[in-house]
Structure formats: C-alpha cells, structure tokens
Amino acid sequence: MSPTWQRAIVVGASSGIGEAIARRLAALGTRVALVARREAELSRVAGEIAKAGGKAEVFVHDVADFDATSALFDRIVATLGGLDLLVYAAGVMPAVEESEWAFTKDRQMIEVNLLGAMAWCNPAGARFEAARGGTIVGISSIAGERGRRGAPAYGASKAGLTSYLESLRNRLGRYGVSVTTVKPGFVDTAMTKGKPGLFWLVSPDRVAARALGWAGRGCTGGFVPARWGLVAFILKLIPSFVFRRLNF
Amino acid sequence: MSGLPSSLANAPLRVVDGFGMAVRAACRCLAPRDAGELAELLARATREGMSVAFRGSGRSYGDPAINASGLVIDTTGMNRILSWDPTTGVVDVEPGVTIEGLWRRTLPDGFWPAVVPGTMAPTLAGCAAMNVHGKNNFKVGPTGDHVLEFDLAAPDGRTYTCSRDQNEDVFHAAIGGFGALGAFTRLRLRLKHVESGLLEVEAIRNRTLEEAFDIFEQRLPAADYLVGWIDGTASGRSLGRGVIHQANYLTADRDPEGPAKTLRIARQDLPSTILGFPRSLVWHFMAPFMTAPGLWWLNTAKYFASYLSRPGRKYLQSHAAFAFLLDYVPNWRLAYGRAGFIQYQPFVPHGAARRVFREILERCRARGTPPYLVVLKRHRPDPFLLTHGLDGWSLAMDFPARQREQLWALCHELTEIVVAAGGKFYFAKDAVLRPTDVERAFGRDRLDRFFAVKRRLDPQGLIRSDLMRRVLPA
Structure with missing residues (x-):
C-alpha cells in the first residue's frame, strides 16, 4: 500500500511525539526528514528506522536559528524530491517556579514552541499553496486553552500556536491544504518526566497515531485523550474572576 | 527595498503566478527601488548562488516571471520617468514604468506609445523583455522596434548600454530575451505622434x-x-x-x-x-x-x-x-x-x-x-x-x-x-x-547565438526563470 504522504519533514524528531510520528510515517513507507538539535538522538532514531526498513534522513538544526530555516527547508525538499507533509513537534517546557520571573526561559518557549513553527510553516505553507495540496500538523497543547498561573509563557506559546495553525487552516484550506492541530494533555516524554501532578498520561505513540489519523483524513485535529476536549470546554466556560481563584 | 535580509534565502516568500493562474510557485521576492539596489541584489545572488528571475506587473500568461525556490526581483518600484522630450517624442524610463504611466504622461503632448498590447498594466521592461506586440504589428513591428537604447544590468556585474550601434548583439538578444540576460534599468523609447486622442x-x-x-x-x-x-x-x-x-x-x-x-x-x-x-x-x-x-x-x-x-x-x-x-x-x-x-x-x-x-x-x-x-x-x-x-x-x-x-x-x-x-x-x-518545440521553432543556430550572449553576461547561469527551466534547460 502506498503511503498517504510520500515525503515528510518532522521537526523535533529526536524524541517524544516527534520521534513517534517519524517512526509511524517511516513504517507507512514515507521518506522522512528528521530535524532536531541533538545529532546523536537523531542518528539513533534514523538508525532504528532504517533497521526497521524505513527511510529517514538526519538534519541537525536548532529551531530558534530562524535565519537558517529557509535554506535548510529548501535543502530538505531538494533531498526528498518534494514535500507532502510537515510536522512541527518541537517544543520545550523548562521548569518555572511560581516565584520565578525568568525572561530567558519565556523567550526560549516562545522561540521554540511558536516562532520556530512559523519559521517552518511559512516556506511549507507557500510551497503547499503553490502546489495546491499538502498537509501541516502542529503539536499544540491543552495548556493553550486558558491562561494558567503555573505556566504563563508555555501556555501563551501553545495558545499562539493553536491560533496560528487555525489561521493557516483558514488561509490554506481553499488551496486543498489541510492543517491539523493536535492538543495533547500530559504525555509521557522527557519534557514531563519528574513533573508533579500528572494524570491521564498518554504515550507519545498514542498521540502520534491520533495525529496522523486526523491528518490523513484532513481533520482539523483535537485533544488526546479526547476527554481533554470536555475539560477544555468546561474550562472555557469558567468566568475569568472565578478561574483566577482556582488552583490551576 | 529597505535593507536586505541576512541571506537571500530569508527574503519574504510569496506565491507568484502567471497571469493565467495555471502556473505558480513559491518564490522569494524583493523589490529594489533603483538601479543601485538592483545591482546589489544581483551581486548578492551571485555570491549566494541563488537563481534570479525578474518580474514587472506579472502580465505574462505563463512562467517567465516565476522562479520556484529562487529569487524574484520585482522591478515595479523602479517607476520613474527619467526624461521626456515632447518635441521629439523620446522618453527615458525606469523599468517599472507601466504603459499606463507612460501614456498618461505623454498623451497631453500628442504622443502615444507606438506599440501597446491589450492591457495598459505591463511594465515597459516587461514589454521589451517579451518584445510585446499590438494590434498594429503588421505596420510598426513590436516594442523592440521602438526602443532606441537601454541599460541592462547583468549578473557579470556590468551594466551594458545597448542600442543598434552599441553592443548590438546584446540589444537584439535582450529584447525578446524574456529577461534571461539581465535587468533593464533604463529604456529609451520613441513614441508615436498623434494629432487626436x-x-x-x-x-x-x-x-x-x-x-x-x-x-x-x-x-x-x-x-x-x-x-x-x-x-x-x-x-x-x-x-x-x-x-x-x-x-x-x-x-x-x-x-x-x-x-x-x-x-x-x-x-x-x-x-x-x-x-x-x-x-x-x-x-x-x-x-x-x-x-x-x-x-x-x-x-x-x-x-x-x-x-x-x-x-x-x-x-x-x-x-x-x-x-x-x-x-x-x-x-x-x-x-x-x-x-x-x-x-x-x-x-x-x-x-x-x-x-x-x-x-x-x-x-x-x-x-x-x-x-x-x-x-x-x-x-x-x-x-x-x-x-x-x-x-x-x-x-x-x-x-x-x-x-x-x-x-x-x-x-x-x-x-x-x-x-x-x-x-x-x-x-x-x-x-x-x-x-x-522551442529548438524546432526557433532553430538551433538562433538558440546558440542567444546562449553565446548569455554565457558572456551571465557566466554562472544565475538568471533562471521557470520558463527557462521548462523550455531551455541547457
């Protein structure tokens, strides 16, 4: 069976959800470009994909190095011989104490979680618009649904990403391009390891399966697990003056 | 153009189409304001090895003004009429002056462009590069027959002043050469005297x-x-x-x-x-x-x-x-x-x-x-x-x-x-x-002569529009 996507870029493919998506794509027969900062991790993923019979290329890149994105995108597209799918799964969530006001961490989250997505989606969006087809998948988060006291910058970066992806969907939909926004809750990855108060924990592979399933059907996306959708619905109904008194 | 990006690869992307909308591509687009900025862009593109195509009003129906993944230099911002002599009907213009911009300036003095296509939107550089014709082609020929002289900024870093007497091989190759040799930065044309509007x-x-x-x-x-x-x-x-x-x-x-x-x-x-x-x-x-x-x-x-x-x-x-x-x-x-x-x-x-x-x-x-x-x-x-x-x-x-x-x-x-x-x-x-098709229609000899001029002006083959990739891949 031929894969839904012949050629894909997965940004943030060295671990977590990005790695799981890359593995699933490769298993489907998609030729995958693995993009991330950590070369050793990327090589490990690429090696394991190759061992399983898949095709993956490694491209070391820091998503916050915006000046390098466009040229790298062109290089990858030339290497793959085109592009059908872009997955932006890069994300960071450094620990931020409630008493901490660390702009460096805030900037890192905005750069990696949001601006990096824009830097990659711009050339992909332009290419897909011109080609009248293509798929973009962005990994956002339940954290972007309301402004929680514990993670102002992380929540803002994911809220921004959700809104940005919705705009892309509205902009590109008329050209046959689908944009899927995946909003997981707590995922069992290195990013959440050791964090207190986690529940409804899901594996990266489960998120990857849902993400590719939605994207393959051209769906707008959703929450993983689905029950977070109900939580988000309720959270959004809570008036701000009440929400601020809750311990979120 | 207010400042160049750190790398031309970071120039703003646009989806650029032919007028017929049947062909299009995502291209990096920059719009110089004068010949100096245009020359600087060509030099940068040469250094960075990025292919270049030129675009005026985008009225060509196909792909001569499209450059997938490369740089498109939009010349519409270079739109000044440099000189106009209402006694002789000779005008010097920048490349981005449109036919409309031209006749609006010259008609009150009793001059009309000798050749116009079915729309007044094209730039004069575009008209010269495509050697546009009008409904009077049988009588007065195409645009090129009314161009007296032009300056052409080439990727070799030089600006060639061309006329029927000076650099005449470039003159006859660049007109109708779909922008493959360089960018017109100045055109001198003779207009047609008309007694009535x-x-x-x-x-x-x-x-x-x-x-x-x-x-x-x-x-x-x-x-x-x-x-x-x-x-x-x-x-x-x-x-x-x-x-x-x-x-x-x-x-x-x-x-x-x-x-x-x-x-x-x-x-x-x-x-x-x-x-x-x-x-x-x-x-x-x-x-x-x-x-x-x-x-x-x-x-x-x-x-x-x-x-x-x-x-x-x-x-x-x-x-x-x-x-x-x-x-x-x-x-x-x-x-x-x-x-x-x-x-x-x-x-x-x-x-x-x-x-x-x-x-x-x-x-x-x-x-x-x-x-x-x-x-x-x-x-x-x-x-x-x-x-x-x-x-x-x-x-x-x-x-x-x-x-x-x-x-x-x-x-x-x-x-x-x-x-x-x-x-x-x-x-x-x-x-x-x-x-x-192109080789059979135009003949190998003409193509060889064209490419001889191109190799001289553009030794690295920097100028490559989608049209060139499609019909003249050599």
Missing part, C-alpha cells in the same frame, strides 16, 4: 475564416490597427466567423471635439460601469458563463450582435478604449476559477496560415476543447534574436485549464502542426512548450 473605428463582420483572411488582406494597406475576434465555438461552414475591427488615427482637422479636448487624460478613461454594473464586479457575472455551453452562448450572441450595426458604419473611440479591451473588466481572469487558464498563440507564416488555423480550430473541436476567446492578428518580421515575429499571422486562443492533462496534450498536438508549418511562439503567452 481619438481613433476612427470600423467593425467588419466575417462569416468564415477564409473571409477573415480576405478582409484582413484587403484592409491591411490602409489600416493603422487591425484585429479579428473569432468565434471559437463555431464549426462547419461557420468555422472562423467573427468580427474584425479596423482603427485609424484621426487627423486634427477631423477630430470633432478638437485635439485640445481629446488628448486630455480624462477623455481616455474607460467607463466606470458596464451595463450599469461597476466594472470591478463584472467578473463575478462572467464566472457562470465560463463553461463550454456558456461560452457558446456568449460567442454566438457576440457574433450575431454584429448584425445590429450597419455595415460600413464608423465610430470614434479613444486610444485607451480601443487598445485596452482587457482592462474593461478588472480581474476578469478570476472568472476562470482557481484552475485558471492558458493562452496558446501560434505564429504561422503567411502562406500556411489559412490551412493551419483551420486545422487548429477543427482539432480543438474534435478534442472537445473549444477555445473560449480567439483573436487573429497579422504580423511582420523583426530583427530580434528570439522573436516571435514573422511575415505571417497569429491566432491567440484562451483555454480554461480545468482539465490540465487533456489541455496540455492538445497544445502539444497543435504545436506539431505549427512547427511543421514553420511557425513560432510567443514567450509572453506560453505555458506549454517543451525544449524540443
């Missing part, structure tokens, strides 16, 4: 294709402009029926309003409404007719409407109203829908044109792909290297690009007929030719 126009109905040719032949000696609209949906004995329009300049003594009034800009403005509707909305009403039955109805109605006017009746029309039919309905191309359209315009030598055009129209019908708009024109040869000009005729045909593979296959069939008859093509309109 009006033309005397006559519509002549032709019942068959043969009759269209006969009327053209009969009218050519006395006509200043001659253009034939053909009903592309007619067949059988009516094949090639249509309406020919002849226009002639008016002398001052025959101008009923007087030149002082008719040469004013306001007298040239196109109507703001069509059948009572604002012009800008009319394309919405056209869209439902952009189907084979709809176009049959429109073409038939247009042809039979010609019976309402008395044969031999002449009427007066402003230069703009006669010349710029494509500007009556803004955004008319959108009526074709997202798939867009292409224009296929073969040029065929005089002796073969009647047979070839009949065969082409019949072939279109046989394939179930009638052209939506067909225009017949007479042409003459010119001295430019890759010119489409010849002693012959052209038949411009608009086709919706909805069934792309079928349409491209039809065009390749038609190309075989045209090339076998010694015909040529017009790069401003083309979207379908293949390298072998």
Whole structure:
C-alpha cells in the first residue's frame, strides 16, 4: 500500500511525539526528514528506522536559528524530491517556579514552541499553496486553552500556536491544504518526566497515531485523550474572576 | 527595498503566478527601488548562488516571471520617468514604468506609445523583455522596434548600454530575451505622434475564416490597427466567423471635439460601469458563463450582435478604449476559477496560415476543447534574436485549464502542426512548450547565438526563470 504522504519533514524528531510520528510515517513507507538539535538522538532514531526498513534522513538544526530555516527547508525538499507533509513537534517546557520571573526561559518557549513553527510553516505553507495540496500538523497543547498561573509563557506559546495553525487552516484550506492541530494533555516524554501532578498520561505513540489519523483524513485535529476536549470546554466556560481563584 | 535580509534565502516568500493562474510557485521576492539596489541584489545572488528571475506587473500568461525556490526581483518600484522630450517624442524610463504611466504622461503632448498590447498594466521592461506586440504589428513591428537604447544590468556585474550601434548583439538578444540576460534599468523609447486622442473605428463582420483572411488582406494597406475576434465555438461552414475591427488615427482637422479636448487624460478613461454594473464586479457575472455551453452562448450572441450595426458604419473611440479591451473588466481572469487558464498563440507564416488555423480550430473541436476567446492578428518580421515575429499571422486562443492533462496534450498536438508549418511562439503567452518545440521553432543556430550572449553576461547561469527551466534547460 502506498503511503498517504510520500515525503515528510518532522521537526523535533529526536524524541517524544516527534520521534513517534517519524517512526509511524517511516513504517507507512514515507521518506522522512528528521530535524532536531541533538545529532546523536537523531542518528539513533534514523538508525532504528532504517533497521526497521524505513527511510529517514538526519538534519541537525536548532529551531530558534530562524535565519537558517529557509535554506535548510529548501535543502530538505531538494533531498526528498518534494514535500507532502510537515510536522512541527518541537517544543520545550523548562521548569518555572511560581516565584520565578525568568525572561530567558519565556523567550526560549516562545522561540521554540511558536516562532520556530512559523519559521517552518511559512516556506511549507507557500510551497503547499503553490502546489495546491499538502498537509501541516502542529503539536499544540491543552495548556493553550486558558491562561494558567503555573505556566504563563508555555501556555501563551501553545495558545499562539493553536491560533496560528487555525489561521493557516483558514488561509490554506481553499488551496486543498489541510492543517491539523493536535492538543495533547500530559504525555509521557522527557519534557514531563519528574513533573508533579500528572494524570491521564498518554504515550507519545498514542498521540502520534491520533495525529496522523486526523491528518490523513484532513481533520482539523483535537485533544488526546479526547476527554481533554470536555475539560477544555468546561474550562472555557469558567468566568475569568472565578478561574483566577482556582488552583490551576 | 529597505535593507536586505541576512541571506537571500530569508527574503519574504510569496506565491507568484502567471497571469493565467495555471502556473505558480513559491518564490522569494524583493523589490529594489533603483538601479543601485538592483545591482546589489544581483551581486548578492551571485555570491549566494541563488537563481534570479525578474518580474514587472506579472502580465505574462505563463512562467517567465516565476522562479520556484529562487529569487524574484520585482522591478515595479523602479517607476520613474527619467526624461521626456515632447518635441521629439523620446522618453527615458525606469523599468517599472507601466504603459499606463507612460501614456498618461505623454498623451497631453500628442504622443502615444507606438506599440501597446491589450492591457495598459505591463511594465515597459516587461514589454521589451517579451518584445510585446499590438494590434498594429503588421505596420510598426513590436516594442523592440521602438526602443532606441537601454541599460541592462547583468549578473557579470556590468551594466551594458545597448542600442543598434552599441553592443548590438546584446540589444537584439535582450529584447525578446524574456529577461534571461539581465535587468533593464533604463529604456529609451520613441513614441508615436498623434494629432487626436481619438481613433476612427470600423467593425467588419466575417462569416468564415477564409473571409477573415480576405478582409484582413484587403484592409491591411490602409489600416493603422487591425484585429479579428473569432468565434471559437463555431464549426462547419461557420468555422472562423467573427468580427474584425479596423482603427485609424484621426487627423486634427477631423477630430470633432478638437485635439485640445481629446488628448486630455480624462477623455481616455474607460467607463466606470458596464451595463450599469461597476466594472470591478463584472467578473463575478462572467464566472457562470465560463463553461463550454456558456461560452457558446456568449460567442454566438457576440457574433450575431454584429448584425445590429450597419455595415460600413464608423465610430470614434479613444486610444485607451480601443487598445485596452482587457482592462474593461478588472480581474476578469478570476472568472476562470482557481484552475485558471492558458493562452496558446501560434505564429504561422503567411502562406500556411489559412490551412493551419483551420486545422487548429477543427482539432480543438474534435478534442472537445473549444477555445473560449480567439483573436487573429497579422504580423511582420523583426530583427530580434528570439522573436516571435514573422511575415505571417497569429491566432491567440484562451483555454480554461480545468482539465490540465487533456489541455496540455492538445497544445502539444497543435504545436506539431505549427512547427511543421514553420511557425513560432510567443514567450509572453506560453505555458506549454517543451525544449524540443522551442529548438524546432526557433532553430538551433538562433538558440546558440542567444546562449553565446548569455554565457558572456551571465557566466554562472544565475538568471533562471521557470520558463527557462521548462523550455531551455541547457
């Protein structure tokens, strides 16, 4: 069976959800470009994909190095011989104490979680618009649904990403391009390891399966697990003056 | 252009299309404000090894102003008229000056561009690069015949001043060279002196294709402009029926309003409404007719409407109203829908044109792909290297690009007929030719001479539009 996507870029493919998506794509027969900062991790993923019979290329890149994105995108597209799918799964969530006001961490989250997505989606969006087809998948988060006291910058970066992806969907939909926004809750990855108060924990592979399933059907996306959708619905109904008194 | 990006790879991306919307690509776009900035961009592109194409108003129907993944240099910001001599009709312009910008400046002094296409939107650099022709090509030749001199910024870092006496090989290669040699940074043109702002126009109905040719032949000696609209949906004995329009300049003594009034800009403005509707909305009403039955109805109605006017009746029309039919309905191309359209315009030598055009129209019908708009024109040869000009005729045909593979296959069939008859093509309109078509149509010798100039001016092959990649990959 031929894969839904012949050629894909997965940004943030060295671990977590990005790695799981890359593995699933490769298993489907998609030729995958693995993009991330950590070369050793990327090589490990690429090696394991190759061992399983898949095709993956490694491209070391820091998503916050915006000046390098466009040229790298062109290089990858030339290497793959085109592009059908872009997955932006890069994300960071450094620990931020409630008493901490660390702009460096805030900037890192905005750069990696949001601006990096824009830097990659711009050339992909332009290419897909011109080609009248293509798929973009962005990994956002339940954290972007309301402004929680514990993670102002992380929540803002994911809220921004959700809104940005919705705009892309509205902009590109008329050209046959689908944009899927995946909003997981707590995922069992290195990013959440050791964090207190986690529940409804899901594996990266489960998120990857849902993400590719939605994207393959051209769906707008959703929450993983689905029950977070109900939580988000309720959270959004809570008036701000009440929400601020809750311990979120 | 306010400051260059750190790397040209980071220049803003735009999805750039041909006027027909059937071809497009994501390109990096920058718009220099003057020749200095343009030269700096070329130098940067050379250093970074990024391919370059030039773009004016984007009125070429296909891909000469598109450069997938490369840099598109938009010259529309370089739009100053550098000098204008109303005694000689000689003007020096920057590349981004449009035909509209030019005639609005010169008509009050009694000068009109010697050559204009069906729209006033193209830039003069675009007109020179594509060697654009008008409805008077049989009489005055293409744009290039009225260019006296130009400056061309080339990727080798030099600016070449070219005329018929200086760098004449570059002069004859760059005009009609679809921007493959460099960017025009200054053009000097001679305009046509006109005594009135009006033309005397006559519509002549032709019942068959043969009759269209006969009327053209009969009218050519006395006509200043001659253009034939053909009903592309007619067949059988009516094949090639249509309406020919002849226009002639008016002398001052025959101008009923007087030149002082008719040469004013306001007298040239196109109507703001069509059948009572604002012009800008009319394309919405056209869209439902952009189907084979709809176009049959429109073409038939247009042809039979010609019976309402008395044969031999002449009427007066402003230069703009006669010349710029494509500007009556803004955004008319959108009526074709997202798939867009292409224009296929073969040029065929005089002796073969009647047979070839009949065969082409019949072939279109046989394939179930009638052209939506067909225009017949007479042409003459010119001295430019890759010119489409010849002693012959052209038949411009608009086709919706909805069934792309079928349409491209039809065009390749038609190309075989045209090339076998010694015909040529017009790069401003083309979207379908293949390298072998171009080699057979223009000849290896001409292409070799063109590439000899290109290798000298652009040794790294920096300038590569999508048109070049498609038809001249060498």
